[in-house]
Amino acid sequence: VTLLERYGFCGGGAVAGLSGTVCGMYAATDDRDAPPQQVVHGFLDEFVAALEHRGGLAPPVRYGKTYTRVHDPLVWREAADALLAEAGVRVIYHTTVTGALVEGGERVEGVTAYTKEGPARIRAKVTVDASGDADVVAMAGLPSFVGQDGHVQNPTMIFRLMGVDTARFLEAYGTDTIMGEEVSALIREKGAGNGYTLPRAKIWLFTTTRPGELLCNCTRVIGADGRELNTLYARDFTEAEIEGRRQMREYARFFRDHLAGCEASFVNDTGVQVGVRQTRQARGVSLLRNADVLAGTKFADGIARSPWPIELHAGAKPRVEWLL
Known part of the structure; x- marks a missing residue:
């Protein structure tokens, strides 16, 4: 097996895009007191063990109706290197x-x-x-197709904020990583017309494996003309990188000015590239549709399992559809 990689490390969107979490391990439920119930296993267990062994995976944290786990992208690179070497894969970076x-x-x-x-x-x-x-x-x-009738979900620039008093932050806003209405209302109230440019009020903030750090998923990277940028186009990709960095600074400044525990915070890093949610897909023999996922439809040739919700990141407010 030969693996070709354009960067100098493995991980794709999880590392280069800094998506930051291992999603889809645990069942979703309306019971807010239910502990994490892992329903996906296989290679996932092996990879999770490799991350845990290196101290690169945080305990489960609440994400709406389910849980997720925040990883250290540097440790992800090392775990991937080790697993690939053990399997005898020839890796050619850059x-x-x-x-x-x-x-x-x-x-x-x-x-x-x-x-x-x-x-x-x-x-x-x-x-x-x-x-x-x-x-x-x-x-x-x-054969291939792009998004839904050519329309794609917006990219995002994820970043990490250091110098956070995470104990105060959690005390103020709770342990659910999907920020509640209190934070959204604050963004709408303080952000509009007060010197900030904050295109999205519904955001995700995660504590990480590192002390004093938040992983921030909050930007909505759209073009100057208001459309969702398609990173298959060189100009759109370039605009997304520049706009993503600009929005990152705006949100970081807002957090420092207005969120409890973030008064002394600073940006640690961003994704190596803007996080890409949707572009071109292969057109296969059949098409798995949202309705199939939400109905729990089973197929004779199914090879995967995931309880993660469908996320629609388009418009001012993301929409999440859960499979319970």
């Missing part, structure tokens, strides 16, 4: 795929890529497109 090797107009036999040594051809019996954007699918000329 490599960009440039094309698909297609035989007879149908079968993908590998890819072409560019490394620091120059062009490379990697042939394979099976080629897995793990780009997140169906790049190899598109390069091979195979």
Whole structure:
């Protein structure tokens, strides 16, 4: 097995995009007093153990009707390196795929890529497109689609805030990482017309494995013309990075000025790149729809399990649909 990676580490959106949490481990319930009930296992258990062994995974924290676990993205890189080495995978970092090797107009036999040594051809019996954007699918000329009728969910710039008195923060706002109406109302009241630009009032703030730190998922990165940016386009991707950093500073300044425990806080870091929620997807034999997920529809060829809700990040207020 050969793994090609454009960055110098593994993890994709979880690390480069700093999404920060291991989601979908625990059942959702309306019982707020119910403890975490893990319902997904398999390789997840092995990876969780690798993170825990290195001190890179926090205990479960409340996320609405379920729980999630915050990871340290630096530890994620090291755990991934170790697991890949143990499995005998040949990893080639800092490599960009440039094309698909297609035989007879149908079968993908590998890819072409560019490394620091120059062009490379990697042939394979099976080629897995793990780009997140169906790049190899598109390069091979195979069917794909973009979002819902071409519309995508907005990207986000996640960042980490240090210097937080997390004990005071939790005492003031509770342990649910989806911030309640008190914080949303404060953003609407203090943010509008008071020198801040805060496009989203419903936000997520997580304590992490590090003392005095919050992981902040709050930005709504949209274009200057008000549309959701599609990072398949170079100009949109660039605009998203710049706008994401600008919004990060605005939210960090607002937290420092108005949230309990954040008075001495400062930005520790952001994602290596803006977090991308939705772009191009491969069009397969059949399509899994939201209604199938919410109905708990079962398929004979099903291979995965996840109790995580459907998140719709479009418009001023995100919408979450739970599978109970």
